[in-house]
Amino acid sequence: MADQHSLFLIKPDGVERNLEQAVVEAAQDAGLTVVCRHRLLLGEEEIVRAWADTRRTEHPLEHLSLDLWYGARPMEMLLVTGPDALTGADRVKSRVRAGYRRGPFTNVLHTPDHLGEFELQLSVFGRGCETCTAVLTTDFGDYSTVPQAYPPGTLLPEEWRDIARLRKLIQPLWDDPDSCFWRPAYPEPFCSEQSVGTADHALYIAASPHQLSFDNLIGAMLTALPGIDFARATELIISALHHRDFTLAVGTAEECGRYRASLMAQGLVTPVRTLDQDTLRRAEQVRSGGLTDFATA
Secondary structure (H helix, E strand, O other), X not given: OOEEEEEEEEOHHHHHOOOHHHHHHHHHHOOOEEEEEEEEOEOHHHHHHHOOOOOOOOOHHHHHHHHHHHEOOOEEEEEEEEEOHHHHHHHHHHHHHHHHOOOOOOOOEEOOOOHHHHHHHHHHHOOOOHHHHOOOOOOOOOOOOOOOOOOOXXXXXXXXXXXXXXXXXXXXXXHOOOOOOOOOOOOOOEOOOOOOOXXXXXXXXXXXXXXXXXXXXXXXXXXXXXXXXXXXXXXXHHHHHHOOOEEEEEEOHHHHHHHHHHHHHOOOOOOEEEHXXXXXXXXXXXXXXXXXXXXXX
């Protein structure tokens, strides 16, 4: 098999913890060769271009998370080569995250999922570097015509599409070490105040929701769960990204069936089980240490 290229973006938490050499060694162990490496400091314009496959105007919450995660914080990029490098880099990412991550937003390492994402991000991360630009085969022009990564989904309501308003809500959560962004504990699932009957069923996410943007995910929650507010929907989605098999809502069998139908239609795999089954499942996860998040799979 001919050699292929990929890249590692060592995130701010990885650089702050001096994990660069651990990433290099993991790459070498996987048969990949580092051919270029340099430090990065991304501003908003660079982030908009590097993630142009998710338009900021349509997915402002996704881009706000990128700003908070990557913006103006030192990172390091490694350009690597080797047989089936994209797949090899993805496996290295999983191993490094499993060994060093400390939460959903402190997981050390990013790699592109496919060749188009690799070229898009290298065009920004490697700008001005002869070694990096020599690898590129695509000219992205002004980045306005980059194909979008996410299928059309439920976008946020208009009042929550203002990134400045989103920042006022999200920034304090991001900065608070006890907030839903950082704590590894389960928040209580949603239960409608208008619920009638016994809340003896639970709705849970059974497969990774990473095929949707934050905006799609929270838009789906606001549509499906009557009366849930934006902050609560955000807390539940962040927790769902942190834990496998995460319980979103409880209610009667009929209520959970309605929630499920709406969320499934919007791309979330959300089975329903009885509350007794849900309680047993959570206890089993705690006993087995199985509170692993989707990001390390």
